Amino acid sequence: MEKLSSPKITKEIVNKYGFKFSKSLGQNFLIDENIIYKIIEGSQITKEDIIVEVGPGIGTLTQYLADKAEKVLAIEIDKSLIPILEETLKDYENVEVINSDVLDLDLKGLIENKFPDRKVKVVANLPYYVTTPIIMKFLEEEVPVKDIVVMVQKEVADRLKAKPKTKDYGSLSVAVQYYCEPEIITRVPKSVFIPNPNVESTVIRLKVLENPKVNVKDKKVFLNVVRASFAKRRKTLLNSLSFSDFELSKDEIKKILKASNIDSNRRGESLTIQEFAILSNNISSIL
Structure with missing residues (x-):
């Protein structure tokens, strides 16, 4: 036809x-x-x-x-x-x-x-x-x-x-x-x-891609970190991650952000995929 x-x-x-x-x-x-x-x-x-x-x-x-x-x-x-x-x-x-x-x-x-x-x-x-x-x-x-x-x-x-x-x-x-x-x-x-x-x-x-763009320890944690970071765009990473499902205290999150070389006052929209990978890997290490 x-x-x-x-x-x-x-x-x-x-x-x-x-x-x-x-x-x-x-x-x-x-x-x-x-x-x-x-x-x-x-x-x-x-x-x-x-x-x-x-x-x-x-x-x-x-x-x-x-x-x-x-x-x-x-x-x-x-x-x-x-x-x-x-x-x-x-x-x-x-x-x-x-x-x-x-x-x-x-x-x-x-x-x-x-x-x-x-x-x-x-x-x-x-x-x-x-x-x-x-x-x-x-x-x-x-x-x-x-x-x-x-x-x-x-x-x-x-x-x-x-x-x-x-x-x-x-x-x-x-x-x-x-x-x-x-x-x-x-x-x-x-x-x-x-x-x-x-x-x-x-x-x-x-x-x-044949392999994901970044190496992450736990894909589920990585994606959860990403979703939490954008859940409320006006909130800083410190606040966004404090209200996530990870059940981490603000002090713990501050330490993780510092270890990741990420300012706690930054927002999710400013992070590159590489920074999200570093952050999620550091969170995976203590969960």
């Missing part, structure tokens, strides 16, 4: 099946081939690649992914889209659709069983209401992924790529940059979706 990037074809499919867009599932279908080509180019897909797509919708991006990749595993939560995907992807033998909530899946086990000793690429127009949990699931659960190329809300992309001492820099910036090297591929206007979303979008590539 014709490519679904055509607004006319998309509308015909939606009307044929009487499909109703769900705001709660963040459903906005892409109808611009130029944006799709930028996603494909930014993903650097080859015929040796296995692609995991989260939220294929009616299969618009999926068709282009299937043309380029060895295999596409598309995970769709909305069961009403499954018969549509069966039609729109019927000519693609290298596509498998799973009707499930990606957050409920054992992704690591699923991929290791289906594709032993292989790493996958994640390429998706993510539902904006669960962007962060999905990205962190792939990273924290050590799913065998080499690249994550996703369309997300512009503000989220800015946070993913943010540097210290900027307004967008926060716990998500540090957590993602611990695992990945972020790169903006393209900005995306509201007008290229049906229906138009209320926000601007960005396609971002997260190049997953």
